[in-house]
Amino acid sequence: MGSTTPQVQIIDKSDHTKQYVVTLNDAYPLPSLEKGNIRIRSRIISVTTNTFTYARLGHVLGWWNVWPAIPSLPAPYDDSSKYGRISAWGYCEVTESQNDKIPVGTQLFGYLPIGDYPEILQVVVDDETGHILETTERRAGLMHIYNRYLPSPPGVDPLSADTRSSAAWDAVARPLAETSYLLNRHAFGWDKTKLVHPSGAPVPWTSDDASLADAVVVLFGASGKTALGLAHQLRRARPAEHQPRKVVAVGSAKSRDFTEGTGLFSDVLLYEDVSGGTSASVVAKLGIDANTKVLLANFGGRGTADQELHAAVTRVSKNVVTLMVGGDPTGNGSGFGSMPSGSVVCSASHLRDAALKLDGATAYFENSAREWSRFKEDVAAKAMKLQWGKGLQEYSQGWDALCSGSVDPTLGLVYEI
Ligand SMILES: NC(=O)c1ccc[n+]([C@@H]2O[C@H](COP(=O)([O-])OP(=O)(O)OC[C@H]3O[C@@H](n4cnc5c(N)ncnc54)[C@H](OP(=O)(O)O)[C@@H]3O)[C@@H](O)[C@H]2O)c1
Structure with a gap:
């Protein structure tokens, strides 16, 4: 050893x-x-x-x-x-x-x-x-x-030999994918009795806030494991009538082919595609109008593309939830200190605490472990x-x-x- x-x-x-x-x-x-x-x-x-x-x-x-x-x-x-x-x-x-x-x-x-x-x-x-x-x-x-x-x-x-690679994936991404399980089931869940605010705090969070039915969901830093976990959950672990219309990835040119190859996203955009003068045209391209529910979720995206798209989207739709899961990993772009007003912060630990009470510990750990195995098979092993x-x-x-x-x-x- x-x-x-x-x-x-x-x-x-x-x-x-x-x-x-x-x-x-x-x-x-x-x-x-x-x-x-x-x-x-x-x-x-x-x-x-x-x-x-x-x-x-x-x-x-x-x-x-x-x-x-x-x-x-x-x-x-x-x-x-x-x-x-x-x-x-x-x-x-x-x-x-x-x-x-x-x-x-x-x-x-x-x-x-x-x-x-x-x-x-x-x-x-x-x-x-x-x-x-x-x-x-x-x-x-x-x-x-x-x-x-x-x-x-x-x-x-x-x-x-027979558990090594499964254990390695556990180390790399299990808590990250569990965050996404919690977001899908509880923060943006379809069962009204199981809803929890993304922060896990006991504050109001209605089924309208949580609904992603026919929504446009945009994930910044989409190639990361936590974001891939949410894209996978949204696509594979929700009833069809509660699925978003689009799950859109935003990332760098370097990660683009990989993100596309996962097959989890309807559109794969670059940070620069949604920044500056181009934001308004992206809003139109994504089919966002005054009635569209939009979730903008930052999973450690680079720079300030999330803030720039947020400004353009909120000029069009008033039904926007802005979620901060993680800020720019270098500390030089968006972060918890520079979120658009009204943003909600994700806390995996507090979400899990609330889910343990709602589901019971045995059921919670069984269900989240099953979804984690699906992620390993569908995404980790394939892409x-x-x-x-x-x-x-x-x-x-x-x-x-x-x-x-x-x-x-x-x-x-x-x-x-
Ligand atoms: N709030 C919570 O409870 C909670 C729970 C879990 C995770 N998180 C947060 O979610 C975020 C994502 O974590 P993760 O581990 O899933 O990400 P990850 O898998 O490490 O993300 C990989 C992606 O990050 C970008 N990247 C890699 N190195 C970088 C660098 N040096 N500088 C800037 N970007 C770089 C690349 O995407 P591009 O090239 O496309 O940018 C890369 O594909 C983190 O901020 C994490 O703390 C929060």
């Missing part, structure tokens, strides 16, 4: 493109493990632009505080005002256990340290689902999705490829490549740590 001297990724808190692989020469002995706790070690982790969001918004949403300070972290990286660690989705192994319900060797899916330094989780096992819930005071303010770990069935090793790397050095190279925008959109970057 990797190097014997642990390594961790350390990020400059003011600029996530500056990251360092730091070797912990004095890591042992590890802090002792108290009763009830487990020790974990990351085995498979991914990087997508969503991972960058954890660094960019970590100061607001507590993502810098998921893991405790490492006693052996050398200077200057031990200065927590400048440097920190975030997390990535994937699989880890329980390497040590003081909890009778969680044997050593248990494999968990969840929000994991980037590196092979073994971390302590303070946990309880949820009776209904068997999931493992992190309960440390330090993580109490985190959104709940980050504190829940899903055990693999006993004896299933995610890195074994995308895994790019595997090994060790933290290669992880950091993948991080740099994604930061520079040079990663082919077809690829899911995944690493055996």
Whole structure:
């Protein structure tokens, strides 16, 4: 399992493109493990632009505080005002256990340290689902999705030949596709008894707000995994009479062929097609008139194309919902601080909390897992490829490549740590 001297990724808190692989020469002995706790070690982790969001918004949403300070972290990286660690989705192994319900060797899916330094989780096992819930005071303010770990069935090793690629896709896109499942079923669902505001908050959200029947849906940053998840859900997991008329992709020239090749979109446009002087003609081309319901949803699109199309669309239709799922990954374009007024913000974790109450935990996890399997079969296996790397050095190279925008959109970057 990797190097014997642990390594961790350390990020400059003011600029996530500056990251360092730091070797912990004095890591042992590890802090002792108290009763009830487990020790974990990351085995498979991914990087997508969503991972960058954890660094960019970590100061607001507590993502810098998921893991405790490492006693052996050398200077200057031990200065927590400048440097920190975030997390990535994937699989880890329980390497040590003081909890009778969680044997050593248990494999968990969840929000994991980037590196092979073994971390302590303070946990309880949820009776209904068997999931493992992190309960440390330090993580109490985190959104709940980050504190829940899903055990693999006993004896299933995610890195074994027959589960390896499925586990890799889990790491790359499962939480992203779950966001889209929640948007399709609950925020823009057709069952009036299951509606939840996209933020997950208990605020008014009517079936008119949620309706996408005969709507025009425009996804900015459409080649990303979260956006593809929504396009897939809108096309394959809604009754025909509740489907949008059009699902339109907006992205870069580089991702265009890939996005078209997924077969999920009625139109594939470039950011520049919907910006500046061309916005008004795009509105007409998409058949948007005064009566058209329009959903404009940003999934980390580049620049400000979303704001420019929003201005043109709202001049024509008054029935527009503007959804912010993610801002420009570089921080230089649209973001949570520059949304058009009246925009609604998506929060996957709060949506999931509300859905768990409405559906019941067992049904919720069964249904969302079934839809995730469909995404893997319909989209990931047909239109995308895994790019595997090994060790933290290669992880950091993948991080740099994604930061520079040079990663082919077809690829899911995944690493055996
Ligand atoms: N609010 C929530 O609860 C929630 C939940 C899940 C995800 N999200 C957010 O959704 C967004 C999408 O995440 P994702 O992981 O699905 O995306 P992703 O799969 O990493 O998106 C890939 C696409 O992003 C663009 N891209 C890649 N590198 C880039 C770079 N360096 N600079 C600018 N654009 C780049 C490319 O599209 P183009 O070349 O076509 O631009 C690429 O095809 C993120 O902001 C994430 O945080 C939010």
